[in-house]
Each structure stands twice: as C-alpha cells, then as structure tokens.
Amino acid sequence: MSIVVIEPGPLTVVQDRGRPGLSHLGVSPSGALDRAALSLGNRLLGNDAGCAGLEILFGGFTARFDAPAWFAVTGAAGPITLDGVPVDPHLAQHADAGAVLRIAPPAAGARSYLAVRGGVIAEPVLGSRSTDLLSALGPAPVLAGDVLPVGEHPRAEVPLLDFVPVAEPVAGVVEVRAHPGPRADWFTAEAIDAFYTAEWRLSAASNRVGARLDPPRRPAHAAGVDAHPVPLLERSNPAELPSEPMVAGSVQVSPDGRPTVLLADHPVTGGYPVIAVVADASLDAFAQLRPGQAVTFRHA
Numbered sequence: 001m002s003i004v005v006i007e008p009g010p011l012t013v014v015q016d017r018g019r020p021g022l023s024h025l026g027v028s029p030s031g032a033l034d035r036a037a038l039s040l041g042n043r044l045l046g047n048d049a050g051c052a053g054l055e056i057l058f059g060g061f062t063a064r065f066d067a068p069a070w071f072a073v074t075g076a077a078g079p080i081t082l083d084g085v086p087v088d089p090h091l092a093q094h095a096d097a098g099a100v101l102r103i104a105p106p107a108a109g110a111r112s113y114l115a116v117r118g119g120v121i122a123e124p125v126l127g128s129r130s131t132d133l134l135s136a137l138g139p140a141p142v143l144a145g146d147v148l149p150v151g152e153h154p155r156a157e158v159p160l161l162d163f164v165p166v167a168e169p170v171a172g173v174v175e176v177r178a179h180p181g182p183r184a185d186w187f188t189a190e191a192i193d194a195f196y197t198a199e200w201r202l203s204a205a206s207n208r209v210g211a212r213l214d215p216p217r218r219p220a221h222a223a224g225v226d227a228h229p230v231p232l233l234e235r236s237n238p239a240e241l242p243s244e245p246m247v248a249g250s251v252q253v254s255p256d257g258r259p260t261v262l263l264a265d266h267p268v269t270g271g272y273p274v275i276a277v278v279a280d281a282s283l284d285a286f287a288q289l290r291p292g293q294a295v296t297f298r299h300a
Contacts, residue, residue, distance in 0.1 A: 001067035003116065003148040006100070009060030012142040013131035013208075014122050015113075016052040022126060023268040027137065029248060030130040030264050033208060033287030034111055037075035041115025044072040044092045044164070046156035051119030052129040054142065056112040059105035063114075065095045069150065070117035070158055076109025076169050076288055090166045092117075092158050109169025109288035117158065118151035134209050134265040169288035173199060176282035177300035181251060182244075183273035186237040195233060195251075195259070195275055196297050204291040210252075211261040211286045213295070232257025233275065243269040249278035251297075261286055 005012075015038060018031020032038040032055055042051050054061075059078045065071075070092055073080050077089035081102045087093050089112075095101065103112050122129040122139040131138040142148070184192060198216035206212045215232060233253050246252070250262045252272035261278055262270075263286060278286075279300040289295060 001065065001069055001118075001150045003120070003150060004064045004066055005062075005142055005144055005146045005148065006064060007060060007062040008142045008144055008146075009056055009058060009103075011057040012061060013055050013133070014052050014120055014139045014142070014148075015055045015130045016119075016128055017050055018130050018264060019126045019128035019137075023245065026268055027126060028132060028134060028264065028266050028268055030128065030132040030138065032113065032130075033264055034075050034113065034284045036284050037111070037113045037287075038115065040090065040164070040166070041072045041074040041113050042119075044074075044090070044159065044161070045070055045115055045117040046154050046158050047115065047117060047119055048154060051115070051151070052122065053113050053115040053120055054148075056103060056114060058110060059103050059112060061103040061112070061114070062100065064098065064100050067097045069095045071095060071101070072115045073103060073112055074115065074166070075111050075113045076106035077112060078104035078106035080104070090164045091161065106169070108171040110290050111287050116150050118153050121149040121151050132265050133207065134267065170285075171293075173294040173296060174285050174289060175296050175298055176285050177279040178251065178276040178282070178297045179279060179300045181274035181276045183241070184275050186235050186241075186273045187253070187275055188234045188236045191233040191235070192275070196299060199294040199296055200259070202289045202291055202293050202295065206289075206291070208263055208265040210263055210266060211289065213259050213261070215258070233259060235273065237273075241271050241273055243271045244274075246270045246274070247277070249280065249283050250274045251276040251278065
C-alpha cells in the first residue's frame with residue numbers, strides 16, 4: 001500500500017532511529033527528534049523498532065490511504081480526523097482504502113509523528129531512511145502529491161490497547177537537565193550562573209540542526225531578582241578554539257554570547273566552546289518546544 005500526500009504542512013520528513021556511529025565519516029546521527037514519540041507509534045502497531053515514520057512540524061498535514069491500513073499519531077497531537085471523524089492520538093487506528101487523514105496544528109508541542117503498520121519505505125542511505133536536513137542525506141522533505149510506499153505487515157499482531165497514558169507536551173516553561181560541558185571553564189562564574197538560572201526562549205531560527213536560544217529573562221518568581229534581561233554568556237577565555245567533536249545535546253556558545261543546543265542533524269565538529277551538554281533523557285523535549293517558549297537548565 002501507499003500513502004498519498006495531499007498537504008504536507010510546513011515541514012514533513014521521513015525519520016527512523018537515525019544513523020548513529022558515523023561521526024568519523026562526518027555524518028550526524030539524524031533520526032526522529034522526539035524519539036519516544038516515534039518509538040511509541042511503532043510499538044502501538046507491532047512494527048519493528050527501526051521502522052520509519054513521518055515527522056510532521058506544526059500539523060497542517062493531509063494524506064489519503066490507498067489501501068486498508070493501521071496507523072497511529074503520536075507526539076504533539078492537534079485535532080485528528082479520519083474522513084472527517086475525530087480519532088484519538090496515541091492509539092492504533094484502522095483506515096479503509098481511500099480514507100483521508102488530517103492532522104491539524106497542535107495546541108501544545110511542535111512535532112507530530114505518523115506511524116503506519118509496516119513502516120514508511122524510502123531508499124536507505126548509510127543504513128537509515130532518515131532525512132538529514134544539514135547534509136541532505138536521505139529522502140527529500142515530503143511534498144504535496146508524493147506517494148509514500150508502506151512496507152509489508154510485520155509478523156507481530158497489533159497490540160490490543162484501549163488507552164495509553166502519554167503526557168502532553170508542556171505548554172509553559174520546560175525544564176531540562178544538563179551536565180557541565182568540556183569548555184565550561186572558558187566562561188565566567190556569572191555566565192555559568194546565568195545559564196542555569198535564567199529562562200531562555202527558543203528562537204524562531206531553530207530547526208532540526210539546533211535549538212537557538214534568545215537572550216533570556218530571569219524568572220519573575222526568583223526571590224529578590226527583578227525580571228530584567230540577563231547579560232549574554234561572557235567568556236573568561238577569549239582564545240580561538242580549534243574545531244572539536246560535537247554530540248547531540250552540546251550547548252555551543254557563539255561569539256555573540258548566545259547558546260545553541262545541537263540536535264539530531266547537528267554538524268559533527270564545531271569551533272564554539274561547549275558550556276554544557278543536555279542529558280540524553282532531556283533531549284527529546286527540544287522536539288516539542290515552540291518559538292518563544294521558555295526553557296530552563298538544571299544541573300544533571
């Protein structure tokens with residue numbers, strides 16, 4: 001069977017678990033930004049964990065199933081309809097041949113995931129079907145009119161579930177954990193304090209490569225502290241840093257003092273000092289941040 005894309009929304013890309021372990025070739029891991037959401041979709045359908053699905057940014061997605069199919073929508077869940085009838089997220093759903101699925105923009109969160117029983121089929125590149133926006137590896141972003149093949153049904157049955165408890169994406173301040181970075185000692189004590197106490201805000205210039213953070217404001221609830229802009233992160237060591245290896249979660253600080261959290265499509269090397277590294281368990285949270293939303297860092 002196939003999925004016929006009618007409207008792809010702002011950005012829809014094919015993603016699986018990515019291509020880790022290839023940094024020595026200059027290849028980033030890529031893969032779904034919200035790994036837990038894609039994993040849940042595959043589990044709901046009895047798919048292999050490595051099956052690819054669609055990562056849909058800010059909804060606005062419409063597609064038609066050209067044959068009977070099982071599917072699940074996870075992650076940020078706006079109103080979902082199948083032939084105009086509302087359906088629930090985070091559950092396996094059945095679609096008849098010709099049925100039209102619509103995923104509206106979510107009220108909270110940023111990325112929805114469409115998993116289909118059998119997985120979305122695309123030509124693997126270096127062992128993965130993931131789209132890497134930085135290096136242009138993998139399939140191109142999905143366009144209106146694209147016909148996306150779906151693989152054969154797995155041997156496992158569709159699990160019988162009536163309800164899966166899933167926490168909705170946070171609409172307010174998101175708290176993440178971070179370890180001290182390898183170049184934390186290149187920053188002043190005031191900069192380290194500001195990094196871990198300020199409410200940073202996601203810039204609209206963010207993407208799958210990195211979450212760029214705008215100048216912060218101290219939390220209004222901080223005792224004895226006015227809610228005024230915090231100075232940008234100041235370095236105590238002005239030396240030029242040779243390029244170093246980078247991993248997802250590295251928080252680079254550019255010369256203007258602004259931090260950027262590297263995400264799945266990140267470059268494998270960089271020359272900006274890394275003040276902190278986001279804990280792996282917190283990294284999925286950046287998939288669901290919306291522009292302007294606040295994020296705070298806490299010591300891991």
